[in-house]
Amino acid sequence: MADLIGKVALVTGGSRGIGAAIAKRLAREGADVALTYVSSAKGASAVVAAIEANGRRALAIAADSADPQAVAAAVERTVAEFGRIDILVNNAGIFPYEPLEAVTLDSFDRTMAIHVRAAFVAAQAAARHMGTGGRIINIGSCLADRTGGPNMTVYAASKAALTGLSKGLAQDLGPRGITANVVHPGPTDTDMNPAQAEGADLQRQGLPLGRFGDADDVAATVAHLAGQGGRFITGAAIAVDGGFAA
Helix, strand or coil, rough: CHHHHHCCECCCCCCCHHHHHHHHHHCCHHHHHEEEEEHHHHHHHHHHHHHHHHHEEEEECCEEEEEEEHHHHHHHHHHHHHCCCEEECCCCCCCCCCCHHHHHHHHHHHHHHHHHHHHHHHHHHHHHHCCCCCEEEEECCCCHHCCCCCCCHHHHHHHHHHHHHHHHHHHHHHHCCCCCEEECCCEECCCCEEECCCHHHHHHCCCCCCCCEEEHHHHHHHHHHHHHHHHHCCCEEEEECCCCCC
16 A cells, blocks of 8 residues: 555654554555654654654654644644655644543643644644645544543543534635544543553443454544545544444
8 A cells, every 4th residue: 555655744642552553554655754742752763663664754753732832843844854744643632531620721721732722733834835635634532522421521622622623624725625634533442541441341331343442443544534535525523433422
């Protein structure tokens, strides 16, 4: 498979979990890939090594998505290093889990900054460099439509906002041949939400397929949207959730 040969992608939060799977899948499809990370330099280096082992170029950029200047700079560094940017995947995220009464404004603002503002800033910066065929793919969450439990108000709100952002981007950038979509993963086996952790069985009970997803399941959908198969898909919210929202 080489659908993305000649393309350049930037994946935020690409050092582990879903982001790492996406970065490696896009590289297997032929793209050169830059990725951002905050604390896991070792993980980022491992992803870069895996990409380079497949014969593609890779770049790890230390950038906190809570810092809008760092986000915009990551886009500019990608363009400076690789000469272009064709695919932006806004994946970086956190998972605040706390009772409504305990949520501070600082926690609220940080969540919105990382999940929503950073996606907007990156999309705005990347769009300045993208031509026809550009792709913007935001990684949301199944909790945007159905939380299934308490203590996730802020997280769910931030991920729901990505649907509106993606639809707006689709309208604004469609005339230039650039698509924008959001992918909503369901319970996925990562270090943030291990399939064997306490409470995992309860999550499985809400899944018609009866199992957690794998990060590669999400990466496959992102790769489809990034390639020729996604050329007529824009403004869509796509669930990769094992039926959680059914």
